[in-house]
Amino acid sequence: MIEIKNVTKKYGxxxxxxxxxFEVKNGEIVGLxxxxxxxxxxxxxxxxxxxxxxxxxxxxxxxxxxxxxxxxKREIGYMPEGVPLYADMxxxxxxxxxxxxxxxxxxxxxxxxxxxxxxxxxxDVEKKLIKNLSRGYxxxxxxxxxxxxxxxxxxxxxxxxxxxxxxxTEIRSLIKELGKTxxxxxxxxxxxxxxxxxxRVVIINKGKIIAVDTPENLETKVSSKNIVYVTxxxxxxxxxxAAKKIKEITNIKFIKENSDNTKQYMLExxxxxxxxxxxxxxxAKENITIFELKKEDxxxxxxxxxxxxxxxxxxxxx
Amino acid sequence: xxxxxxxxxxxxxxxPIGYIFIGVFLIAFSVSFYFTVLGYGSVNFEYIxxxxxxxxxxxxxxxxxxxxxxAEERKTGTEQLLLTSxxxxxxxxLGKFIxxxxxxxxxxxxxxxxFAIICHFGMPHITTAVITFIGFLLFCMSYISFGIFASSxxxxxxxxxxxxxxxxxITWVFPDFNPNLNALSFINMFYNYTQGQIDIAxxxxxxxxxxxxxxxxxxxLQRRKSIK
Numbered sequence: 001m002i003e004i005k006n007v008t009k010k011y012g013x014x015x016x017x018x019x020x021x022f023e024v025k026n027g028e029i030v031g032l033x034x035x036x037x038x039x040x041x042x043x044x045x046x047x048x049x050x051x052x053x054x055x056x057x058x059x060x061x062x063x064x065x066x067x068x069x070x071x072x073k074r075e076i077g078y079m080p081e082g083v084p085l086y087a088d089m090x091x092x093x094x095x096x097x098x099x100x101x102x103x104x105x106x107x108x109x110x111x112x113x114x115x116x117x118x119x120x121x122x123x124d125v126e127k128k129l130i131k132n133l134s135r136g137y138x139x140x141x142x143x144x145x146x147x148x149x150x151x152x153x154x155x156x157x158x159x160x161x162x163x164x165x166x167x168x169t170e171i172r173s174l175i176k177e178l179g180k181t182x183x184x185x186x187x188x189x190x191x192x193x194x195x196x197x198x199x200r201v202v203i204i205n206k207g208k209i210i211a212v213d214t215p216e217n218l219e220t221k222v223s224s225k226n227i228v229y230v231t232x233x234x235x236x237x238x239x240x241x242a243a244k245k246i247k248e249i250t251n252i253k254f255i256k257e258n259s260d261n262t263k264q265y266m267l268e269x270x271x272x273x274x275x276x277x278x279x280x281x282x283x284a285k286e287n288i289t290i291f292e293l294k295k296e297d298x299x300x301x302x303x304x305x306x307x308x309x310x311x312x313x314x315x316x317x318x
Numbered sequence: 319x320x321x322x323x324x325x326x327x328x329x330x331x332x333x334p335i336g337y338i339f340i341g342v343f344l345i346a347f348s349v350s351f352y353f354t355v356l357g358y359g360s361v362n363f364e365y366i367x368x369x370x371x372x373x374x375x376x377x378x379x380x381x382x383x384x385x386x387x388x389a390e391e392r393k394t395g396t397e398q399l400l401l402t403s404x405x406x407x408x409x410x411x412l413g414k415f416i417x418x419x420x421x422x423x424x425x426x427x428x429x430x431x432x433f434a435i436i437c438h439f440g441m442p443h444i445t446t447a448v449i450t451f452i453g454f455l456l457f458c459m460s461y462i463s464f465g466i467f468a469s470s471x472x473x474x475x476x477x478x479x480x481x482x483x484x485x486x487x488i489t490w491v492f493p494d495f496n497p498n499l500n501a502l503s504f505i506n507m508f509y510n511y512t513q514g515q516i517d518i519a520x521x522x523x524x525x526x527x528x529x530x531x532x533x534x535x536x537x538x539l540q541r542r543k544s545i546k
Contacts (some may be wrong), residue, residue, distance in 0.1 A: 078399075080399070086329075
């Protein structure tokens with residue numbers, strides 16, 4: 001659906017995007033992830049044809065963006081960063097204007113505008129001026145502008161920035177819903193968001209791709225140890241001794257003492273063992289009562305930090 | 319392109335700019351009307367167009383009309399919506415140009431009421447009036463296209479406005495210092511129309527100047543895509 005081949009963007013001597021290549025298949029939701037200034041927006045601006053790459057080609061649904069821009073642009077609905085909108089238009093006027101410049105057929109225009117307004121939940125505010133809307137609604141108006149004209153590809157640049165938690169969940173579920181019928185590329189620096197919505201993640205740092213994989217694979221790939229948190233009632237302080245008996249535990253650390261006289265510890269082991277069962281059995285033998293036993297999931301956060309800090313030693317490019 | 323024309327035209331009247339342009343121009347026009355027609359008893363409609371107050375306000379009104387066209391889109395980021403749509407840059411620029419020109423046309427139509435008043439009291443020369451109308455449109459067209467170009471090279475509306483005002487004043491005042499520059503003065507070219515003659519050379523100058531400015535704007539926007 002979208003092919004990005006050896007794309008480079010230079011501003012004078014500064015290289016914003018450095019020879020990146022990746023592919024997005026039909027119906028996929030792909031997340032572009034990276035710290036601020038990594039080149040996410042530049043990449044998206046190139047895919048949408050807003051700026052031209054210095055080198056490389058971008059192909060959208062078979063149309064080369066530099067050779068057939070009109071056809072390629074028709075396949076794309078773009079929600080730019082910072083949601084630029086015409087503040088003096090009403091919501092309906094704006095969506096209609098977007099439909100017009102996207103050359104939606106005149107006879108179908110009203111029907112399609114109506115459909116998009118319903119889909120994005122803007123029916124109540126359709127007659128309001130955009131400048132009087134809250135941030136969350138503006139975001140939806142921008143989304144409606146991207147959606148109208150039924151593009152096959154949606155490019156969403158930081159779609160949840162500046163929203164409150166309720167609005168974030170709403171926008172996320174809208175994106176998930178849209179993902180059933182569209183190919184979506186979205187950028188974010190919020191990792192949990194990407195792991196919830198996207199099927200694949202492209203991690204970019206300093207203009208380079210450092211990993212392309214599913215969120216789950218990235219998590220397991222980078223975690224080198226397993227961590228278990230255990231809360232115990234242990235009046236006689238037997239836990240250190242008990243822990244030493246379990247050879248799988250590589251490290252034990254006291255975290256805190258709770259108000260009900262229980263203590264929380266962190267236990268570390270190698271990546272391939274699950275400590276929970278062993279700990280449960282062994283501690284029971286030692287008369288240590290377990291109140292809580294919980295395995296810490298390696299998060300995408302860890303994966304991300306590791307990849308960014310690790311610089312360019314590739315973790316995986318598959 | 320129709321969508322752009324419609325949107326631009328509407329925005330002239332959702333913001334005060336359209337009203338300011340038409341209103342202030344008509345005030346200046348009325349002042350001229352008072353002095354030439356009522357003061358001297360002249361029935362020369364075309365003199366009102368060429369009079370000092372009319373040209374003076376125009377030096378400021380046309381830049382006000384054009385300064386936001388592209389600069390504002392860039393500042394607010396809405397240019398991303400336009401430039402990522404299937405519309406070509408040429409159509410976007412032309413749409414904006416036509417919308418601005420239509421405001422001038424509306425203003426000209428408003429001045430017809432003065433013409434009606436003159437007709438009531440005397441016999442103005444109709445052909446000259448029509449030629450003046452055409453000349454004025456061509457004259458404004460040149461400055462509008464320059465104003466749009468000025469708006470495309472900066473994201474600051476004020477700077478775009480000042481560049482256009484400066485250009486207007488330079489092309490107005492300079493020829494007075496050096497008679498050799500007379501041929502370059504748009505005002506002098508417009509003066510020929512108010513004399514009832516359509517000068518081919520002048521007409522071609524106005525039109526080529528307009529086309530050049532529009533082309534420059536298009537090239538500039540196109541080039542920004544690769545350097546931005």
